Amino acid sequence: MKNLKLKAARAARDLSQEQLALKCGVSRQTINAIEKGDYNPTINLCIAICKALDKTLDDLFWDEE
Amino acid sequence: MSTGTVMALGIMAGVMIAAWFLSRKARKRDCEYDEMQLKIRAKGYQIGFHTALCLILVLILLSELDWFTFFTPGFAAFAALIISVTIFAVYCILHDAFVGLRSNPRQYVILFSIVILAQALGALRYWTAGELLENGRLTFGSGASTVMVVCFLAILITLIVKMRQDGKEAEE
Numbered sequence: 001m002k003n004l005k006l007k008a009a010r011a012a013r014d015l016s017q018e019q020l021a022l023k024c025g026v027s028r029q030t031i032n033a034i035e036k037g038d039y040n041p042t043i044n045l046c047i048a049i050c051k052a053l054d055k056t057l058d059d060l061f062w063d064e065e
Numbered sequence: 066m067s068t069g070t071v072m073a074l075g076i077m078a079g080v081m082i083a084a085w086f087l088s089r090k091a092r093k094r095d096c097e098y099d100e101m102q103l104k105i106r107a108k109g110y111q112i113g114f115h116t117a118l119c120l121i122l123v124l125i126l127l128s129e130l131d132w133f134t135f136f137t138p139g140f141a142a143f144a145a146l147i148i149s150v151t152i153f154a155v156y157c158i159l160h161d162a163f164v165g166l167r168s169n170p171r172q173y174v175i176l177f178s179i180v181i182l183a184q185a186l187g188a189l190r191y192w193t194a195g196e197l198l199e200n201g202r203l204t205f206g207s208g209a210s211t212v213m214v215v216c217f218l219a220i221l222i223t224l225i226v227k228m229r230q231d232g233k234e235a236e237e
Contacts, residue, residue, distance in 0.1 A: 018235060026099035028235060029161035039101050 001037045005060050009053045010035075023052040097165035105162035113153030120145035139205035144212045151216040158223045161231075170228050177221040184213040 010020050010031075017035070021028045026045065033039035034049075041049070046061050053060070098106065124141050127133055133141065157163035164170045187210035191197045197207050 016235075025166070027102060027161065027166055029231070030099050030101040032234065033101060033161075042100055045100060 001063075003035050003037055003060070006049065006053075007035045009055055009060060013053055015053075020049070020052060024048040097167055098162065099166060102162035102165075105160040106157055109153045109156040109160075109162065112156055113149045116152050117145060117149035120148060134202070136203040136208065137199075137205060140203050140208045140212075143205055143209055147212050147216050151219055154220045155223050158220070158227050161227075163224070170224060173224060174221065174228075177217050177224070181214055181217045181221065184210045184217065188214055 010017070015023075017031045018028045021031045024031070024045065025048065030039065030041075030045075031049075034041050034045075046057055050057055050060055121142070124138065124145060127141070128138055136144075154163060164173060191207045191210070197203065197211070199207065
Protein backbone atom coordinates (compact mmCIF):
# COMPACT_ATOMS: atom_id res chain seq x y z
CA MET A 1 0.00 0.00 0.00
CA LYS A 2 1.37 3.40 -1.00
CA ASN A 3 2.55 5.71 1.76
CA LEU A 4 1.01 8.96 0.51
CA LYS A 5 1.44 10.61 3.92
CA LEU A 6 5.19 10.30 3.65
CA LYS A 7 5.21 11.59 0.09
CA ALA A 8 3.01 14.56 1.10
CA ALA A 9 5.16 15.38 4.15
CA ARG A 10 8.30 15.27 2.03
CA ALA A 11 6.75 17.46 -0.65
CA ALA A 12 5.54 19.92 2.02
CA ARG A 13 9.14 20.34 3.15
CA ASP A 14 10.20 20.73 -0.47
CA LEU A 15 12.58 17.83 -0.20
CA SER A 16 13.46 15.46 -3.03
CA GLN A 17 13.69 11.72 -2.39
CA GLU A 18 17.46 12.06 -2.70
CA GLN A 19 17.62 14.80 -0.05
CA LEU A 20 15.42 12.89 2.38
CA ALA A 21 17.48 9.77 1.78
CA LEU A 22 20.68 11.66 2.60
CA LYS A 23 19.16 12.96 5.84
CA CYS A 24 18.14 9.44 6.85
CA GLY A 25 21.31 7.70 5.71
CA VAL A 26 19.63 5.45 3.17
CA SER A 27 19.48 5.27 -0.63
CA ARG A 28 16.98 7.21 -2.74
CA GLN A 29 15.64 3.88 -3.94
CA THR A 30 14.77 2.89 -0.36
CA ILE A 31 12.74 6.07 0.17
CA ASN A 32 11.06 5.47 -3.18
CA ALA A 33 10.24 1.87 -2.21
CA ILE A 34 8.74 3.02 1.11
CA GLU A 35 6.59 5.64 -0.63
CA LYS A 36 5.42 3.11 -3.18
CA GLY A 37 4.66 0.61 -0.42
CA ASP A 38 7.16 -1.90 -1.77
CA TYR A 39 9.26 -1.98 1.40
CA ASN A 40 8.32 -1.99 5.08
CA PRO A 41 11.01 -0.03 6.94
CA THR A 42 12.30 -1.02 10.37
CA ILE A 43 11.27 1.08 13.34
CA ASN A 44 14.75 2.68 13.37
CA LEU A 45 14.33 3.94 9.83
CA CYS A 46 10.76 5.09 10.53
CA ILE A 47 12.08 7.16 13.43
CA ALA A 48 14.89 8.59 11.29
CA ILE A 49 12.37 9.61 8.62
CA CYS A 50 10.05 11.14 11.21
CA LYS A 51 12.92 13.15 12.70
CA ALA A 52 14.04 14.33 9.27
CA LEU A 53 10.52 15.52 8.44
CA ASP A 54 9.71 16.71 11.97
CA LYS A 55 6.68 14.44 12.19
CA THR A 56 5.54 11.69 14.54
CA LEU A 57 5.29 8.00 13.76
CA ASP A 58 1.50 8.33 13.88
CA ASP A 59 1.60 11.15 11.34
CA LEU A 60 3.49 9.14 8.76
CA PHE A 61 3.08 5.46 9.46
CA TRP A 62 -0.22 4.91 11.24
CA ASP A 63 -3.01 3.77 8.99
CA GLU A 64 -6.34 4.78 10.49
CA GLU A 65 -8.50 2.55 8.29
CA MET B 66 57.50 -31.15 -6.59
CA SER B 67 55.56 -31.47 -9.86
CA THR B 68 54.26 -28.48 -11.83
CA GLY B 69 50.69 -29.57 -11.11
CA THR B 70 51.29 -29.55 -7.35
CA VAL B 71 52.94 -26.12 -7.52
CA MET B 72 50.01 -24.80 -9.55
CA ALA B 73 47.48 -26.29 -7.11
CA LEU B 74 49.34 -24.77 -4.15
CA GLY B 75 49.52 -21.44 -5.95
CA ILE B 76 45.79 -21.47 -6.68
CA MET B 77 45.03 -22.45 -3.06
CA ALA B 78 47.22 -19.64 -1.73
CA GLY B 79 45.58 -17.21 -4.14
CA VAL B 80 42.08 -18.26 -3.08
CA MET B 81 42.99 -17.97 0.63
CA ILE B 82 44.48 -14.49 0.20
CA ALA B 83 41.46 -13.38 -1.87
CA ALA B 84 39.04 -14.78 0.75
CA TRP B 85 40.88 -13.00 3.57
CA PHE B 86 40.96 -9.74 1.60
CA LEU B 87 37.28 -9.99 0.61
CA SER B 88 36.12 -10.83 4.16
CA ARG B 89 37.99 -7.77 5.49
CA LYS B 90 36.46 -5.61 2.78
CA ALA B 91 32.98 -7.10 3.39
CA ARG B 92 33.19 -6.24 7.09
CA LYS B 93 34.09 -2.65 6.25
CA ARG B 94 31.47 -2.53 3.51
CA ASP B 95 28.59 -3.62 5.75
CA CYS B 96 27.78 -0.06 6.71
CA GLU B 97 27.81 1.04 3.07
CA TYR B 98 24.43 -0.52 2.39
CA ASP B 99 21.16 0.51 3.99
CA GLU B 100 18.72 -1.91 5.62
CA MET B 101 16.67 -2.56 2.48
CA GLN B 102 19.79 -3.20 0.43
CA LEU B 103 21.20 -5.60 3.03
CA LYS B 104 17.93 -7.53 3.03
CA ILE B 105 17.92 -7.76 -0.77
CA ARG B 106 21.60 -8.76 -0.83
CA ALA B 107 20.89 -11.56 1.64
CA LYS B 108 18.17 -12.83 -0.69
CA GLY B 109 20.58 -12.43 -3.61
CA TYR B 110 23.25 -14.52 -1.84
CA GLN B 111 20.60 -17.17 -1.20
CA ILE B 112 19.54 -17.27 -4.86
CA GLY B 113 23.17 -17.33 -6.01
CA PHE B 114 24.03 -20.12 -3.59
CA HIS B 115 21.03 -22.22 -4.64
CA THR B 116 21.90 -21.70 -8.30
CA ALA B 117 25.49 -22.84 -7.66
CA LEU B 118 24.20 -25.85 -5.77
CA CYS B 119 21.79 -26.85 -8.56
CA LEU B 120 24.40 -26.39 -11.29
CA ILE B 121 26.98 -28.41 -9.35
CA LEU B 122 24.42 -31.19 -8.85
CA VAL B 123 23.81 -31.18 -12.61
CA LEU B 124 27.59 -31.38 -13.15
CA ILE B 125 27.87 -34.34 -10.81
CA LEU B 126 25.06 -36.02 -12.73
CA LEU B 127 26.75 -35.28 -16.08
CA SER B 128 30.02 -36.57 -14.70
CA GLU B 129 28.43 -39.79 -13.44
CA LEU B 130 26.73 -40.38 -16.78
CA ASP B 131 29.94 -39.50 -18.61
CA TRP B 132 28.18 -36.83 -20.65
CA PHE B 133 30.98 -34.26 -20.66
CA THR B 134 31.14 -34.27 -24.42
CA PHE B 135 31.19 -30.51 -25.10
CA PHE B 136 33.26 -29.24 -22.17
CA THR B 137 35.67 -30.43 -19.51
CA PRO B 138 34.56 -30.75 -15.84
CA GLY B 139 36.97 -27.94 -14.89
CA PHE B 140 35.38 -25.54 -17.35
CA ALA B 141 31.87 -26.58 -16.31
CA ALA B 142 32.60 -26.00 -12.60
CA PHE B 143 34.06 -22.57 -13.33
CA ALA B 144 31.08 -21.66 -15.54
CA ALA B 145 28.66 -22.79 -12.80
CA LEU B 146 30.32 -20.50 -10.26
CA ILE B 147 30.50 -17.51 -12.60
CA ILE B 148 26.84 -17.98 -13.60
CA SER B 149 25.86 -18.03 -9.89
CA VAL B 150 27.79 -14.82 -9.25
CA THR B 151 26.16 -13.23 -12.31
CA ILE B 152 22.69 -14.18 -11.08
CA PHE B 153 23.48 -12.66 -7.67
CA ALA B 154 24.78 -9.45 -9.27
CA VAL B 155 21.86 -9.09 -11.68
CA TYR B 156 19.34 -9.71 -8.88
CA CYS B 157 20.98 -7.05 -6.71
CA ILE B 158 21.21 -4.55 -9.56
CA LEU B 159 17.53 -5.00 -10.48
CA HIS B 160 16.54 -4.50 -6.83
CA ASP B 161 18.80 -1.47 -6.20
CA ALA B 162 21.15 -3.27 -3.84
CA PHE B 163 24.32 -3.65 -5.90
CA VAL B 164 25.79 -0.19 -5.56
CA GLY B 165 26.52 0.99 -2.01
CA LEU B 166 25.32 4.26 -0.54
CA ARG B 167 28.55 6.11 -1.09
CA SER B 168 29.50 4.41 -4.35
CA ASN B 169 29.04 5.71 -7.83
CA PRO B 170 27.55 3.22 -10.33
CA ARG B 171 29.76 4.75 -13.05
CA GLN B 172 32.80 3.34 -11.21
CA TYR B 173 31.35 -0.14 -11.64
CA VAL B 174 30.59 0.51 -15.32
CA ILE B 175 34.24 1.49 -15.87
CA LEU B 176 35.54 -1.47 -13.85
CA PHE B 177 33.33 -4.00 -15.66
CA SER B 178 34.20 -2.50 -19.03
CA ILE B 179 37.91 -2.96 -18.27
CA VAL B 180 37.32 -6.56 -17.12
CA ILE B 181 35.28 -7.31 -20.27
CA LEU B 182 37.92 -5.75 -22.52
CA ALA B 183 40.76 -7.66 -20.86
CA GLN B 184 38.89 -10.95 -20.97
CA ALA B 185 37.71 -10.34 -24.54
CA LEU B 186 41.33 -9.97 -25.63
CA GLY B 187 42.14 -13.29 -23.97
CA ALA B 188 39.11 -14.97 -25.55
CA LEU B 189 39.87 -13.49 -28.96
CA ARG B 190 43.34 -15.07 -28.90
CA TYR B 191 41.76 -18.54 -28.66
CA TRP B 192 39.01 -17.71 -31.17
CA THR B 193 41.38 -16.39 -33.85
CA ALA B 194 43.91 -19.19 -33.33
CA GLY B 195 41.10 -21.73 -33.61
CA GLU B 196 42.16 -23.21 -30.27
CA LEU B 197 38.85 -22.73 -28.48
CA LEU B 198 38.14 -26.46 -28.52
CA GLU B 199 40.55 -29.15 -27.44
CA ASN B 200 39.55 -32.57 -28.72
CA GLY B 201 36.15 -31.07 -29.48
CA ARG B 202 35.65 -29.87 -25.89
CA LEU B 203 35.76 -26.45 -24.23
CA THR B 204 38.49 -26.43 -21.58
CA PHE B 205 38.98 -24.15 -18.60
CA GLY B 206 41.99 -22.49 -20.23
CA SER B 207 40.28 -21.71 -23.50
CA GLY B 208 36.69 -21.15 -22.38
CA ALA B 209 37.04 -19.25 -19.11
CA SER B 210 37.59 -15.87 -20.78
CA THR B 211 34.58 -16.33 -23.06
CA VAL B 212 32.31 -17.17 -20.12
CA MET B 213 33.67 -14.17 -18.18
CA VAL B 214 32.96 -11.87 -21.14
CA VAL B 215 29.38 -13.15 -21.52
CA CYS B 216 28.60 -12.94 -17.77
CA PHE B 217 30.20 -9.55 -17.19
CA LEU B 218 28.49 -8.21 -20.30
CA ALA B 219 25.14 -9.34 -18.86
CA ILE B 220 25.96 -7.55 -15.58
CA LEU B 221 27.15 -4.41 -17.40
CA ILE B 222 24.05 -4.19 -19.62
CA THR B 223 21.76 -4.68 -16.60
CA LEU B 224 23.66 -1.97 -14.70
CA ILE B 225 23.44 0.54 -17.57
CA VAL B 226 19.71 -0.12 -18.14
CA LYS B 227 19.05 0.23 -14.40
CA MET B 228 21.08 3.46 -14.22
CA ARG B 229 18.97 4.96 -17.01
CA GLN B 230 15.75 3.87 -15.29
CA ASP B 231 16.94 5.37 -11.99
CA GLY B 232 17.88 8.60 -13.73
CA LYS B 233 14.37 8.93 -15.17
CA GLU B 234 12.79 8.02 -11.81
CA ALA B 235 14.89 10.59 -9.95
CA GLU B 236 13.87 13.32 -12.43
CA GLU B 237 10.20 12.58 -11.77
